[in-house]
Amino acid sequence: xxxxxxxxxxxxxLVLVVLAGIFLKLPIFTPSLAGEKQSDIVAGxxxxxxxxxxxxxxxxxxxxxxxxxxxxxxxxxNAPGYYIIVGKNEKNDIRDxxxxxxxxxxxxxxxxxxxxxxxxxxxxxxxxxxxFLAILEKNNLQLKKIVWCHVHFGERPMSGISKERxxxxxxxxxxxxKVFLVEFETIIS
Numbered sequence: 001x002x003x004x005x006x007x008x009x010x011x012x013x014l015v016l017v018v019l020a021g022i023f024l025k026l027p028i029f030t031p032s033l034a035g036e037k038q039s040d041i042v043a044g045x046x047x048x049x050x051x052x053x054x055x056x057x058x059x060x061x062x063x064x065x066x067x068x069x070x071x072x073x074x075x076x077x078n079a080p081g082y083y084i085i086v087g088k089n090e091k092n093d094i095r096d097x098x099x100x101x102x103x104x105x106x107x108x109x110x111x112x113x114x115x116x117x118x119x120x121x122x123x124x125x126x127x128x129x130x131x132f133l134a135i136l137e138k139n140n141l142q143l144k145k146i147v148w149c150h151v152h153f154g155e156r157p158m159s160g161i162s163k164e165r166x167x168x169x170x171x172x173x174x175x176x177x178k179v180f181l182v183e184f185e186t187i188i189s
Contacts, residue, residue, distance in 0.1 A: 042166035043159070044070075044185040045151040048081065048109075050178045051144035057178065058149050065172055068161060073150040081146035082122040083180070084136065091118045097135055104132075112180050119180050121146070146180070160186075 049058055055074040062072065086094050091111065098104050105123050112119035126132045127143060136143060153160045161169075163184070170182040 040163050040186075041160040042153070042163055042184045042186055044153055045166070045169070045173075046183045046185060047149045047151065047173065048180040048182075049147040049149060050180065051083075051147065053147045053178050058147070061173070061176055061178060062151065065169055067151070067169070068153055070154075071152040073152070074147075076148040076150060080124045081148060082124070082127055082143055083119050083146055084122060084141045084143060086118050086120060086139075086141065088116055088118065090139070091120070094120070094135075094139060094141070097139075098132070101129075101131055101135075109181060114177065114180075150185075 047058075055072070058074060059072060062070070084094075095111075099106075105125065107121040107123050109121045112121075122132075122143065133143075135141075163186075166184055170184075173179045173182050
């Protein structure tokens with residue numbers, strides 16, 4: 001009789017733990033994608049959009065790619081970034097002229113090939129430099145501001161999409177003329 005009581009209490013305890021996991025959505029009960037490690041799951045995307053891209057345009061672009069449930073943080077102000085657009089034929093000349101400056105710092109992101117033109121990202125410190133601004137004026141180039149957006153996947157912590165799906169999305173999104181660059185935010189286990 002005593003053993004039966006212990007087994008009953010243990011079963012009730014297990015049922016309560018499972019119910020708590022279902023209703024509280026504890027990370028321990030969050031299913032991972034088909035046998036993938038958490039470090040192979042992409043939790044979100046950081047996207048560079050062209051200057052002037054509105055929040056509605058960004059959402060419309062994203063909605064065209066059958067994304068899972070996501071939340072969009074539009075135009076992150078704590079992530080400054082600038083760029084210039086140069087023709088394919090003038091890219092090397094502009095790059096050489098910029099690199100001749102002893103105080104020039106190459107940006108973190110490589111030049112982005114968009115077909116018949118390139119996007120050259122520019123650091124925040126460069127836009128304060130009068131010599132840099134003179135180079136822009138001399139070459140009839142306009143400095144523009146990157147619109148940064150952050151896409152979070154899923155409604156729970158530790159949710160996301162596979163790296164394979166994220167790579168597919170990256171390729172598709174970067175074809176769009178309003179999108180410059182897509183980077184991954186992964187879940188680190």
